[in-house]
Amino acid sequence: MPLPDGHPIIVFDAQCVLCSAHARFVLRHDRRGHFLLASMQGEAGAALYRRFGIDPADPDTLIVVEGDRARRDSDAIIAIWSGLGWPWRALGLLRLMPRGLRDRVYRWVARHRYRLFGRRDSCWAPDGAQAGRLL
Numbered sequence: 505m506p507l508p509d510g511h512p513i514i515v516f517d518a519q520c521v522l523c524s525a526h527a528r529f530v531l532r533h534d535r536r537g538h539f540l541l542a543s544m545q546g547e548a549g550a551a552l553y554r555r556f557g558i559d560p561a562d563p564d565t566l567i568v569v570e571g572d573r574a575r576r577d578s579d580a581i582i583a584i585w586s587g588l589g590w591p592w593r594a595l596g597l598l599r600l601m602p603r604g605l606r607d608r609v610y611r612w613v614a615r616h617r618y619r620l621f622g623r624r625d626s627c628w629a630p631d632g633a634q635a636g637r638l639l
Contacts, residue, residue, distance in 0.1 A: 518543035522621035548639035578606035
């Protein structure tokens with residue numbers, strides 16, 4: 505599958521309330537249109553998950569795909585916030601925290617996301633002008 509040049513792709517769980525809220529946050533604050541989104545439930549998102557060895561039926565992380573590289577876990581979240589610009593870029597300072605600790609917290613939330621935040625019956629998708637940013 506050819507990827508759009510110059511635009512990192514965030515692959516997320518569109519049935520997860522937390523993940524969908526984060527996707528809406530990205531669309532609202534990414535004023536320069538840097539990121540594209542793909543839900544893991546869609547064809548493009550599932551293909552990207554499989555490409556990087558993640559089962560789209562049982563994902564344990566969201567990923568940010570840039571070219572042939574995928575960031576996952578806390579590195580993916582930090583890459584997203586850093587790509588949004590100020591003031592969100594300041595959250596990139598979380599890189600100073602040991603990755604093992606960051607990832608442990610990330611994985612705990614990811615494992616319990618449906619219980620903590622809920623699950624949608626159908627996938628969330630952006631509307632209007634933002635719909636063109638979803639693969």
